[in-house]
Amino acid sequence: MKNTTQNKKIVSLQNYMLNHPFVLDSGEILENVNIAYETYGTLNKSKDNVILIFHALTGDAHAAFYNNENDRKPGWWDDMIGSGKAFDTDKYFIVCSNILGGCKGTTGPSSINPKTNRPYGLNFPIFTIEDAVRLQKELIDYLGIKKLIAAGGSMGGMMAQSWAIMYPQYVKGCIVIASTSRLSPQAIAFNAVSRNAILSDENFNNGDYYNQKFPEKGLSIARMVGHITYLCEEAMKNKFGRQFLSESSANKNYGFNGNFDFQADFEVESYLHYQGQSFVNRFDANSYLYITKAVDYFDLTHKYGSLYEAFKNCKAKFLIISFSSDWLFTTSQAKEIVDALVKTNKNVSFCEIQSPCGHDAFLLEFETQTKIIKGFLSDLESI
Amino acid sequence: MMYYNLIMLGKKNKLNYKKIIDIVETQSSILDLGTGEGTLLKLLINEKNCSGLGVEINQNAVIKSLEKGLSVIQGNLDEGLHMFSDKQFDYAILNQTLQSVQKPDFVIEEMLRVAKKCIISFPNFAYYKVRFYLFFKGKMPKSKMLPYEWYNTPNIHLLTVKDFFEFSKMRKIKILNSIYMQNGNTCNYINKNLANILSEEVIFICSR
Numbered sequence: 203m204k205n206t207t208q209n210k211k212i213v214s215l216q217n218y219m220l221n222h223p224f225v226l227d228s229g230e231i232l233e234n235v236n237i238a239y240e241t242y243g244t245l246n247k248s249k250d251n252v253i254l255i256f257h258a259l260t261g262d263a264h265a266a267f268y269n270n271e272n273d274r275k276p277g278w279w280d281d282m283i284g285s286g287k288a289f290d291t292d293k294y295f296i297v298c299s300n301i302l303g304g305c306k307g308t309t310g311p312s313s314i315n316p317k318t319n320r321p322y323g324l325n326f327p328i329f330t331i332e333d334a335v336r337l338q339k340e341l342i343d344y345l346g347i348k349k350l351i352a353a354g355g356s357m358g359g360m361m362a363q364s365w366a367i368m369y370p371q372y373v374k375g376c377i378v379i380a381s382t383s384r385l386s387p388q389a390i391a392f393n394a395v396s397r398n399a400i401l402s403d404e405n406f407n408n409g410d411y412y413n414q415k416f417p418e419k420g421l422s423i424a425r426m427v428g429h430i431t432y433l434c435e436e437a438m439k440n441k442f443g444r445q446f447l448s449e450s451s452a453n454k455n456y457g458f459n460g461n462f463d464f465q466a467d468f469e470v471e472s473y474l475h476y477q478g479q480s481f482v483n484r485f486d487a488n489s490y491l492y493i494t495k496a497v498d499y500f501d502l503t504h505k506y507g508s509l510y511e512a513f514k515n516c517k518a519k520f521l522i523i524s525f526s527s528d529w530l531f532t533t534s535q536a537k538e539i540v541d542a543l544v545k546t547n548k549n550v551s552f553c554e555i556q557s558p559c560g561h562d563a564f565l566l567e568f569e570t571q572t573k574i575i576k577g578f579l580s581d582l583e584s585i
Numbered sequence: 586m587m588y589y590n591l592i593m594l595g596k597k598n599k600l601n602y603k604k605i606i607d608i609v610e611t612q613s614s615i616l617d618l619g620t621g622e623g624t625l626l627k628l629l630i631n632e633k634n635c636s637g638l639g640v641e642i643n644q645n646a647v648i649k650s651l652e653k654g655l656s657v658i659q660g661n662l663d664e665g666l667h668m669f670s671d672k673q674f675d676y677a678i679l680n681q682t683l684q685s686v687q688k689p690d691f692v693i694e695e696m697l698r699v700a701k702k703c704i705i706s707f708p709n710f711a712y713y714k715v716r717f718y719l720f721f722k723g724k725m726p727k728s729k730m731l732p733y734e735w736y737n738t739p740n741i742h743l744l745t746v747k748d749f750f751e752f753s754k755m756r757k758i759k760i761l762n763s764i765y766m767q768n769g770n771t772c773n774y775i776n777k778n779l780a781n782i783l784s785e786e787v788i789f790i791c792s793r
Contacts, residue, residue: 519656540658541668544638552658553647574651581654 211284213240213267213277215307218344224337230327234316237341238307239263239299242283243291245345252347253289254338255279255298256354256361258564259428259493260485262306265298266291281568288572289353290579299341301361302334303492311488312412323488324409331357331500335364342372351375351582352518353575355564356531357493360500363539366518367502375582376518377575380528380564382535383509383542384501389530392431393494396424400487409488421487422478429477434527434560442469509542516543520550521578523571525563551578602628604764604771604788605680605704609633613675616640616700618662618692619682623650630655638674640666662695663687669699678704685739690752697758697793706788711745711781712767730785746781749789757793764788 220235240263245251255265257278266283268276277298282288289296300308303326311326318325338361342350352362352373359381366376385393403420405411433441446459446467459467466472506512520543524536533554543550555570557563564571602625609615611633617626620639623646629635639657641647650657663686677700679692684707686692696703708730709715718726725735733740744752746765753760765772765784774780780787 521651537660544658544668545670547673549656550638550658551651551656552660553644553651554659556644570648573648577648577652577654584654 210271210273210276211267212270213242213264214269215240215263217307218341220340224340226327226333227330228327232309232327235302235309235337236307236313237299237309237337238304239297239341240265240267240277241298242266242296243294245295245347249345249347250349251294252342252350253294253296254342254350254352254365255283255289255296256352256358257298257301258354258356258358259497260425260481260490261358262304263298263300263308264306265296278565282571282575288568288575288579290576294351297341297345297347299338301357301493302329302337303489303496305486305489308337310486311409311492312486321410321412323412326488326492329492329496331360331496332364332368332505334496335361335368338365339369348372349374351377351579353377353379354381355379356381356561357497359531360497363502366516366520367506367512370515370517373516373518375521375579376516377521377523377578378536378539379523379571380525380531380536380561381539382531383512383539384503385498386532386535389431390498392427392530393498396427397491397494399423399427400491403487406487409491411487416482417487418482421482421485421490422475424487424490425481425485426474426478429474431530432560432562434529434558436527436558437560437562438470440558442473445469447472509538510545513539513542513548514546516546516548518548519578519582520548521574522550522552523564523574524552524554525557525559525561525567526554527558528561528563530561601680601706601766601769601786601788604766605629605678605706606632608704608762608764608788608790609635609676611635614673616666616669616674616677616696618666618677618679618696619685620650620655620657621646623653623655623657625678625680626650626655627653662692665691666695666699671698672701674700676700676702676704680704680706681708683707684742684744686742689742689744690756693752693758694756697791702761702790702792704788704790705749706786707744707749708740708786709746709781709784710743711747712785713782714785716782728785746784746787747777749787750777753789753791758791759793760789760791762790764790 218237224232224235261278264277266277266280285292300306303310305312311322315322352365354362359378362376362378366373400420403417405415406417448459502512522536522540524533540552557567559566613635615635615637617639620626620641626637626639640660642661647657647659677696683689715726765780766786
């Protein structure tokens, strides 16, 4: 094991603090806004080898490599980012920043409000995906970058689309994975249940819980709901079946193995409990409320009148990827984006990857994605 | 389906690629339907400086095309080309695929709508060797062009040169040019009936 730790690539979280107020779509103003980000690879002299990676709902700026030698797990997209990988750090300078309202370094509801010297809590203004994109633009300007490729999965795909729409001169390539131009009512419904779980937690205290017990139960239930939407029937069947927890290999007792109580009986229950529990240690309940709200509000058709209008001024070459078993952000939603791009005569490719992994596939099916993305990027290099 | 078509047809298809590349004018915009692994589209882009988009149903073929750096959309031709505007492309190409779609008439109509000119190629079921095969053997014809068994063939709408002329007349489709091929070589026939008997494969260039 010691040999492998020597090969760990180490990356540090960096911070950029705005020295001016940041105005949101709602008109609210944030002061002292900080953006946490990581970079991988080397920025070339002309500063045009940049890929901006966007994380999903509960992700963070730590997309690849390790933060220190003792880390057991690398960043969330380490399979895709690195030397010789889909996003090749030998060629590209890759930037990933934590979203506005997050809890991993970028200013969010758990940050200190300079006006009160206490955490914002629910005094943090409601923001949009477009706000989050405009904040990232501040970072890109600070880094002196004028051309980039935008890439992200799920919520990250929404940000990639927004970048291509809002800054057409900057974005030469746009990779949208397992994403949509707007949530389905079904997806909003799941987010509503998640938020309700948090809001009704006895410790929620109207979002002002930072000096006391956290609304752990609510946040953990929110995460459990989330995980159901990230998997699919087939994935759950493959992963857990109807396996009872007591059916361990040591205790192979065929027949009924229920506990006759309301503790977790099935493997799938235990998995959800585990996901919920481990989530509360790394995520802030208020951030979950705010970011899900931003995702719910995201609607390019509504914002621009039609998807056609939304994309018509884009200059980017697009790659849209969906997964066959993703019922949260479906292939037909991806095709809506593709159709609009085709109608506006944009250069676009689309592939639906066959996968039994549900929405989570964008984090798991890296081999196929790597082939597709490498081809896409190689063509962009020749332009 | 279309993907296997290309593999099975192998060398034969490369010959017809050359013919299609000759037809297409430089710097045209191309919609390549049933693009397979994108070999023809890539050649058109490289040799004729065309801009192009492929449509392909098979995921593995789409990935192969994307690896070549091509723009390809995964999709089913039978669902139509609704996302494309009228006359968006200079050419729509349907190479060796017409006989394997569910709704050939619909696909052709859609091609005529979205492109100024259409290039459509297919194996001719009235080729004399095919006729002899059926006549003497009494079995579904198999050949290099038609390599499948009756039970696994993707070719569900086999047709003849004459069928296509009849169809074009009925639908008021202008046939601008027809290239008859046998063993990969072009042959000229003044008589359509002779062309129907002697062509193994045909390429039609048409418009409306």
